[in-house]
Amino acid sequence: MLDPRDEVAVVFREHHGRVVAVLARVLGDLGLAEEAVQDAYLAALRTWPERGVPPSPAGWILTTARRGAVDRWRRERRGRDKQDEAARLRGPALGSDPVEDLLDAPDIADDQLRLLFTCCHPALSLPARVALTLRLIGGLTTTEIARALLVTEPTMAARLTRAKAKIRDAGIAYRVPTADELPERLPAVLAVVYLIFTEGHRSTAGADLVRADLCTEAIRLSRHLVGLLPDEPEVRGLLALELLTEARRPARTEPDGRPVALPEQDRRLWDRNLLAEGRATLDEARRSGVAGPYRLQAEIAAVHADAPTAPETDWPRIVALYDALLALTPSPVVRLNRAVAVAEARGPEQGLAALEGVELAGYRPWHVARAELLHRAGRTSEAIEEFRLALDCAGSEPESAMLRETLARVVG
């Protein structure tokens, strides 16, 4: 049995994005909409535990928030300019539509897209976009976001305040991009959702469980995006990538929290349902014929998912997929991952050759990849040196423990 207060939180989180999206359109003011939903949350905490959750929670929240917004607006307006009596009496443009109509209208999809594209406007910094998306669409509290993104609560609160002030003062329009703007604006949205996912994915277990929730949140946002933009193949590509990656979570850590590398994972632990949904989503993404970066990464994840055991992995196909990915996004990290695949397909010396010219000094995965390839190529003293460099880099403690063990074995 859920604590009644937690139940209020869960219901609000579920409906937050939808209600804020509708209210922001009706009020024409995103900040006011968020504050009003926050007020409604406090009202729900007072009344729901006693009277129970109303039959239409979203309708209740919207009605309460809309009423609260009028009060709040009148209060603030009165303070600001007493002379403008007419404006004070008129109040914000609330419309008289019943809330059910507002929530069921076909416009709701547009409302939600408007909110998403506003939160992910490229004029905002990436950390600000991530925070706004989690707060306004995900309905997470500032405390939860701060904990998940490993910053202090005052830092996160300041980041959110600053981002909302920029939306208001810089005049970031509350609207859906036009069809010809979409190709430029969509990647900014997908980058935000994927960053939320990878933040969660990097977490392992125990104390990091809050961060793992970020993966669930990113998948929820992606599913939602697929519904809102069904014709965009990269949206499905991103969802497929997330599902196929998340499916491995149960095998990614030992019970004591230590990470398990992909080749050593017990594949029986992989989540069958997530894998099936991931494959089906990838199939849908393939129908467009466009292979964008997210779809290509999902294809790579699917090759791993299809291999019954690690040695049976189709490495030549993975190398080919990385070649295609590299052509679209020529980043050192992609080249690093490609080199690891090359080593599997053609041997460690070939892998080391593919690493030539990829300079990522201080980035632990790069040193680890080099160290392991050198070790496999029989170049032990170079491998030991490289493992030590890897240990000098920033990284999680469980990972460091694993590296020290490997190093001890290599030193023998």
Next chain:
Amino acid sequence: MTHYLLAMYQPQDGIPEPEVLDGVMRRLAEVTDEMRAADAFVLSAGLHPASTATVVRSDAPLGVAPVEFLMSDGPFAEVKEQLGGFWLIDAPDLDAALGWARRIVAITSLPIEVRPAAGLVT
């Protein structure tokens, strides 16, 4: 509608050859004409190099009449790229202002800072 300052930043060396510069200025004038036609134009100015700037300041805190003023050779901040010119425009939202900024960037290949005005006195 919001007023936006489009501030153009340019390196203090490496001014283009006169014939290149003429073409740039002509195309910028065309954009300004388009701004006028779209009712977006308020005013614009090209500035002399930052080396011609002078900074005036006083030690007196806010609300206290200064006893003396200090004058120094500018610019205010010694940075590689200095304000070289600006437009003040009126636009319905940030995207519209960014659209004008892109036009200028495409012509000058210089960065433009787009900043909303909190109020405007004319």
